[in-house]
Amino acid sequence: MEPKIHEKPGPRIEIASRNVIMDKKADIWVRGFESHSHVDVTAETVDDNGRKWQSVTPYTLNPQGCLEIAVAESEGERFDDIDPWEIFDSMRPVDLPGGNVPMFAKTTTEPLLVDISATAPNGDSARSSLRLHVFDDATxxxxxxxxxxxxxxxxxxxxxxxxxxxxxxxxxxxxxxxxxxxxxxxxxxxxxxxxxxxxxxxxxxxxxxxxxxxxxxxxxxxxxxxxxxxxxxxxxxxxxxxxxxxxxxxxxxxxxxxxxxxxxxxxxxxxxxxxxxxxxxxxxxxxxxxxxxxxxxxxxxxxxxxxxxxxxxxxxxxxxxxxxxxxxxxxxxxxxxxxxxxxxxxxxxxxxxxxxxxxxxxxxxxxxxxxxxxxxxxxxxxxxxxxxxxxxxxxxxxxxxxxxxxxxxxxxxxxxxxxxxxx
Structure with a gap:
């Protein structure tokens, strides 16, 4: 039997928990891209009135092709100038590009599903998602x-x-x-x-x-x-x-x-x-x-x-x-x-x-x-x-x-x- 080859995983988005209370910062890592690569991180969700919101945030990855958007420092990857809220609160309505920002409709206790993707100019990409909660019936x-x-x-x-x-x-x-x-x-x-x-x-x-x-x-x-x-x-x-x-x-x-x-x-x-x-x-x-x-x-x-x-x-x-x-x-x-x-x-x-x-x-x-x-x-x-x-x-x-x-x-x-x- 030939030995199993362990290949390094490719571009990916890792999220510590896919269920996060809304006032907590989510631990999100972008990994596996080329060194110093430029990536656009896109966040998308739909509010309680059915309106689609989106943000596109550009980042430059570190020499290991990584980026941490997180609360606590870990593995030496954190960039001190990264705002962990940015990909969420910079979302804008897709149907009102460039206009004054309207009210984001959050009227229920249902969680918001946020899809997150990262893309690089060379075509590398990764996707993941998480849910932002205001209510947890377990607690x-x-x-x-x-x-x-x-x-x-x-x-x-x-x-x-x-x-x-x-x-x-x-x-x-x-x-x-x-x-x-x-x-x-x-x-x-x-x-x-x-x-x-x-x-x-x-x-x-x-x-x-x-x-x-x-x-x-x-x-x-x-x-x-x-x-x-x-x-x-x-x-x-x-x-x-x-x-x-x-x-x-x-x-x-x-x-x-x-x-x-x-x-x-x-x-x-x-x-x-x-x-x-x-x-x-x-x-x-x-x-x-x-x-x-x-x-x-x-x-x-x-x-x-x-x-x-x-x-x-x-x-x-x-x-x-x-x-x-x-x-x-x-x-x-x-x-x-x-x-x-x-x-x-x-x-x-x-x-x-x-x-x-x-x-x-x-x-x-x-x-x-x-x-x-x-x-x-x-x-x-x-x-x-x-x-x-x-x-x-x-x-x-x-x-x-x-x-x-x-x-x-x-x-x-x-x-x-x-x-x-x-x-």
């Missing part, structure tokens, strides 16, 4: 809550509790979301994503929304033995950040607050018609600041052109200082520490400046606050590890997708540590 419980005006989804780590819990609030669509709470729950923190408007049996519009929905959510959690409501935090983004800060300023049970793209005041309802407050307490509308709509903004809205609402809010505060004072969210009454996340180029509203005002009020009251203010980032709401939007339909988010993506990745890591430390 986390998911429970739907549909009890009248209490609508949401609860996620809880499996194992010995009780666990700290964070109530999660979405943006101006008002309904509960699942990917972010599911991802946060993978870090040993129970989460309860709760709707506050947006459909039956709740009010349809973001107008005079009763704050009492929060009491119903806490009452439900208090019956759940696996969580400890004495270690309860709250997390919201955009309009949900305004709401999170408002609730925490009125409820001592909330021990820590994370607010992405926050507001320092209560704003009017963004709906058309009669000008009303966004919120009520005990049936009484809360004081609010009116937005200032110029004729040009109205024309852009009516004609469906892209619009940045930032100056509508800025001019509202400038033209109505008495309303701004009356509608101030009394963050100085918040019991625990506060984490603020904002971008300097937020096109939706001036979250950076409003975050500064919140930070100032908290520091003057002797409260603990961290303000992560990212230069060049826009309206920060989305998941880490995915392309951040520059626009959502005709709403301009501001900033660049790259800078916003980096900000979201850093902010998420800090938020997980913030809740882990303070709850």
């Amino acid at each position: 986390t419980i998911r429970e739907e809550v549909r009890e009248g005006t209490l609508q949401g989804t609860f996620f809880c780590p499996k194992g010995d509790g009780p666990f700290p819990v964070v109530i999660c609030l979405g943006g101006s669509d008002g309904w509960f979301t699942e990917p972010r709470p599911a991802l946060l729950a993978s870090h040993g923190i129970a989460t309860f994503s709760v709707a506050y408007f947006g459909g039956e049996p709740l009010t349809e519009e973001l107008s005079e929304v009763p704050l009492e929905f929060f009491d119903r959510a806490v009452a439900w959690l208090e019956k759940y033995s696996a969580v400890d409501t004495k270690r309860m935090g709250i997390y919201g983004y955009s309009k949900g950040a305004e709401l999170a800060l408002l609730l925490a300023s009125r409820d001592k049970r909330i021990r820590a607050v994370a607010a992405y793209s926050p507001s320092s005041v209560v704003w009017q309802s963004p709906n058309g018609g009669a000008t009303k407050s966004s919120w009520t307490a005990g049936g009484v509308p809360l004081p609010f600041v009116r937005m200032h709509l110029s004729g040009m903004k109205i024309m852009k809205i009516m004609t469906g052109r892209p619009v940045a609402f930032r100056e509508i809010y800025e001019q509202g505060m400038e033209k109505h200082p008495e309303q701004t004072e009356a509608a101030h969210i009394p963050v100085e009454n918040i019991s625990g520490p506060v984490l603020l996340v904002s971008g300097t180029e937020d096109g939706v509203w001036p979250s950076g400046e409003m975050g500064d005002a919140i930070e100032k009020s908290l520091k003057e009251a002797g409260k603990d606050v961290i303000h992560l203010k990212y230069t060049g980032a826009g309206h920060l709401t989305t998941l880490p590890g995915l392309p951040a939007p520059e626009v959502r339909d005709t709403l301009i988010f501001g900033g660049t997708s790259k800078k916003s993506s980096r900000a979201l990745e850093d902010a998420w890591k800090n938020m997980v540590a913030f809740f882990t430390t303070n709850l």
